[in-house]
Amino acid sequence: MELARRRTSLPVATIAPLRVDDAGSIWFRVIVGAFVEPRQADSLLRAARARGLLSDSAGALVRVPLALLVDSVPSREGVDETVQRHLDSGVPAYALFQNDGRVLVYAGAFATAQDSGILTEELRNAGLQPTLVYRTGRAF
Numbered sequence: 001m002e003l004a005r006r007r008t009s010l011p012v013a014t015i016a017p018l019r020v021d022d023a024g025s026i027w028f029r030v031i032v033g034a035f036v037e038p039r040q041a042d043s044l045l046r047a048a049r050a051r052g053l054l055s056d057s058a059g060a061l062v063r064v065p066l067a068l069l070v071d072s073v074p075s076r077e078g079v080d081e082t083v084q085r086h087l088d089s090g091v092p093a094y095a096l097f098q099n100d101g102r103v104l105v106y107a108g109a110f111a112t113a114q115d116s117g118i119l120t121e122e123l124r125n126a127g128l129q130p131t132l133v134y135r136t137g138r139a140f
Helices: 002-006 038-050 079-088 114-125
Strands: 013-019 026-032 066-073 093-097 103-110 131-134
Touching: 013 093, 013 103, 013 114, 066 079, 066 093, 066 114, 079 093, 079 103, 103 114
Parallel strands: none
Antiparallel strands: 013 026, 066 103, 066 131, 093 103
8 A cells, every 4th residue: 555655756656575485574675766777766865865765874775686577568558547446455566657558567576596585385275376576677
């Protein structure tokens, strides 16, 4: 619900559940943005702090090149509805525009394939067929 509410103020936002210990504890990492250049990510982090979305010490730059592909849209038309439909069903979805005009809809963002396990299982249990891929594209 939080992702849906803040979708316009937090570009390319998603949640990635990660197992943090052998006891099975799960940490829910909020990831915002998808940038090629670290300076772009740093700029977003500074802006979020300046707007009061984060405290001065919150947030960090991380490299998370992998995501779960959950849907695609042939053009920009219908993207908002598609992403919103996924968000409404509990999928932490976001869209990235591709150079060929398509829009890919992803869930989560991960540093390693192993990190994607919890969300992959949750999405499969919800009837989706997620595919682990490299995140490509740009926000719009």
